[in-house]
Amino acid sequence: MNLSPSEHSMHKPSDGCMEDSKAEHLLPCYRRSTYDGPLASYHSGSIISHLLRKTLHNKLTSLDNNLLYLPSANTSGLDPESSRTEDFAQDDHSCTSFKDEDLSVNEHLQAKRARVENIIRGMAASPNGRSHREAESECEAVRCRRDLLKENKRKQRLPQHQEPSHSSTKTSKDEECHKLKEQLQSMQRLLHQLQEKISHVHEQNYSENEEREDVRSEHDQVKVETGGFSSDRAVKNLQETLKCELTRTVSESVDMVFRKLSMTLLNQSPQPCHSPEYSETEKRIPDDSPSELSDSDESIKASSAEHFESNSLEHQTEALSLVVRKPSLSQAVKRPYPLHQTPFQFGYSAPLHDSQILEHLLKYGPHSAFSALPCLPAALERSSPDSMEHPWESVGMRSKVSSGHLGQHQTGLVSVDTLCLPRVKMECGDLQSLAERSSFMTLNISFERLTPNHLKKAKLMFFYTRYPSSNLLKNFFPDVKFNRCITSQLIKWFSNFREFYYIQMEKFARQAIIDGVNDVKDILVTRESELFRALNMHYNKANDFQVPDRFLEVAEITLQEFYSAISLSRDSDPSWKKAIYKVICKLDSDVPEDFKSPSYL
DNA sequence: AAACCACCTG
DNA sequence: CAGGTGGTTT
Numbered sequence: 001m002n003l004s005p006s007e008h009s010m011h012k013p014s015d016g017c018m019e020d021s022k023a024e025h026l027l028p029c030y031r032r033s034t035y036d037g038p039l040a041s042y043h044s045g046s047i048i049s050h051l052l053r054k055t056l057h058n059k060l061t062s063l064d065n066n067l068l069y070l071p072s073a074n075t076s077g078l079d080p081e082s083s084r085t086e087d088f089a090q091d092d093h094s095c096t097s098f099k100d101e102d103l104s105v106n107e108h109l110q111a112k113r114a115r116v117e118n119i120i121r122g123m124a125a126s127p128n129g130r131s132h133r134e135a136e137s138e139c140e141a142v143r144c145r146r147d148l149l150k151e152n153k154r155k156q157r158l159p160q161h162q163e164p165s166h167s168s169t170k171t172s173k174d175e176e177c178h179k180l181k182e183q184l185q186s187m188q189r190l191l192h193q194l195q196e197k198i199s200h201v202h203e204q205n206y207s208e209n210e211e212r213e214d215v216r217s218e219h220d221q222v223k224v225e226t227g228g229f230s231s232d233r234a235v236k237n238l239q240e241t242l243k244c245e246l247t248r249t250v251s252e253s254v255d256m257v258f259r260k261l262s263m264t265l266l267n268q269s270p271q272p273c274h275s276p277e278y279s280e281t282e283k284r285i286p287d288d289s290p291s292e293l294s295d296s297d298e299s300i301k302a303s304s305a306e307h308f309e310s311n312s313l314e315h316q317t318e319a320l321s322l323v324v325r326k327p328s329l330s331q332a333v334k335r336p337y338p339l340h341q342t343p344f345q346f347g348y349s350a351p352l353h354d355s356q357i358l359e360h361l362l363k364y365g366p367h368s369a370f371s372a373l374p375c376l377p378a379a380l381e382r383s384s385p386d387s388m389e390h391p392w393e394s395v396g397m398r399s400k401v402s403s404g405h406l407g408q409h410q411t412g413l414v415s416v417d418t419l420c421l422p423r424v425k426m427e428c429g430d431l432q433s434l435a436e437r438s439s440f441m442t443l444n445i446s447f448e449r450l451t452p453n454h455l456k457k458a459k460l461m462f463f464y465t466r467y468p469s470s471n472l473l474k475n476f477f478p479d480v481k482f483n484r485c486i487t488s489q490l491i492k493w494f495s496n497f498r499e500f501y502y503i504q505m506e507k508f509a510r511q512a513i514i515d516g517v518n519d520v521k522d523i524l525v526t527r528e529s530e531l532f533r534a535l536n537m538h539y540n541k542a543n544d545f546q547v548p549d550r551f552l553e554v555a556e557i558t559l560q561e562f563y564s565a566i567s568l569s570r571d572s573d574p575s576w577k578k579a580i581y582k583v584i585c586k587l588d589s590d591v592p593e594d595f596k597s598p599s600y601l
Numbered sequence: 602a603a604a605c606c607a608c609c610t611g
Numbered sequence: 612c613a614g615g616t617g618g619t620t621t
Binding site: 455489492493496 | 612
């Protein structure tokens with residue numbers, strides 16, 4: 001009978017898998033010993049540049065918006081939605097229109113422009129020089145905003161508030177520039193330290209691995225018997241060390257720059273002009289039922305919330321404190337966008353907890369936080385199957401499409417996305433799980449999209465339940481903000497799991513009949529069975545999960561059911577499988593409580 | 602009508 | 612794995 005161990009199935013059933021996965025588990029970037037490899041280039045510039053540029057961008061946007069929302073405008077009659085979208089449109093349009101009037105800009109603006117550009121270029125310059133062109137076009141966009149801001153400011157405030165004279169501000173501005181540069185340099189130093197630490201830890205890791213490999217070859221048999229679990233644990237411990245070190249240092253650096261830059265910007269820029277009406281309008285935006293939200297709604301909301309959050313100091317601190325407070329409190333306050341998913345909160349007085357920055361990067365991807373492209377077609381923001389598996393891959397397409405269809409000044413913005421993505425992608429998986437494990441959960445932050453880790457978890461849950469109710473799913477994915485879309489996606493996953501499961505069952509049942517199995521009792525499923533191997537490969541590819549015995553029983557019953565049905569030629573009936581499904585759906589067992597932990601994986 | 606499902610397809 | 616479709620149930 002072929003369902004039990006085949007000869008070659010005994011050849012290290014999980015061994016090959018373990019070898020592969022072990023190698024894969026080591027952060028790819030750590031395998032490089034070259035100092036100036038991707039890791040270096042990523043950490044020494046691009047991600048920080050991203051953060052800094054976004055901060056600048058946000059700052060300018062918020063000032064911009066505040067001016068646009070001054071009471072003088074008849075925004076009071078507009079409903080929140082239209083005023084927000086109009087804001088985007090206007091914002092966007094203003095860029096182009098201003099370019100046309102560029103000749104009217106005086107030298108003062110030119111000088112400021114040059115300084116801002118210098119700062120940003122300094123920040124954007126990455127070691128491999130790839131971002132230079134993008135940085136330049138982005139500078140153009142930033143300049144647009146800033147210039148528009150100045151224009152507006154002049155028009156509206158000229159009578160009562162005179163601009164400081166050119167010469168008097170120049171020195172202080174230059175000082176600030178210097179300060180900024182110094183801060184950035186110390187950032188660079190920190191990052192270099194990080195790189196050294198990481199390569200050091202990596203070397204240790206590498207040598208330990210080699211030692212283990214030696215031991216392994218000596219005791220190959222034993223290792224195979226145990227499935228290599230012990231060595232896998234050790235590798236994971238090392239990974240943890242690496243991750244911790246990485247996060248700590250990056251967080252420190254990022255946090256520091258944020259603090260300093262925000263202070264600098266606060267001093268450098270004119271005080272934001274708060275419009276109570278604007279805030280009220282924003283506050284009154286109905287908290288749409290999540291299930292009703294289309295993806296485009298989400299993206300618009302995200303963008304608007306982003307500038308909303310960065311607009312108001314009061315709301316900043318309130319937001320930050322609310323995140324930490326009990327959920328019930330935060331729910332009591334009507335908000336345009338649930339706090340826990342506010343894309344990028346940035347406070348002046350209370351800097352973000354460093355891990356939140358990392359978390360945001362990992363949760364939403366770099367482009368969500370840094371591109372701020374309300375003008376992008378909503379469809380481009382939509383998560384595709386590919387972007388699910390490879391969250392970063394959608395970016396390439398977006399940029400391509402965007403540059404094809406949108407104006408030049410927008411291409412500059414879009415290119416922000418592409419700056420450091422390849423680097424981020426490398427570390428996405430590991431850092432994401434790290435982020436999930438850390439303050440994401442302690443802060444009660446939830447995902448608004450399913451991640452590869454959720455998929456992994458779902459697959460493992462399939463070992464317990466083939467037909468999970470949507471309630472069960474909600475209970476076991478507490479870190480997911482459920483809406484209709486998420487729910488159906490999860491249900492679809494399990495549907496796909498079942499499909500594969502039943503296809504295998506039918507295949508192996510027919511094979512058993514071909515192989516001349518005469519009695520149902522001869523149909524057995526063990527951990528050595530080919531069938532089990534196929535299933536395990538599908539749902540537990542990393543083989544780091546101990547499949548419950550009950551699953552083997554259920555699989556065996558399923559196989560027997562198929563065998564019987566086919567033997568009795570019931571398969572001539574088009575719906576012959578339904579009877580089997582009815583049996584199997586009753587065999588679900590409880591999913592262990594462990595799975596309820598958001599950080600299960 | 603909505604939710605859920607299996608099936609088919611890419 | 613997701614999209615689409617059609618069937619079934621509530």
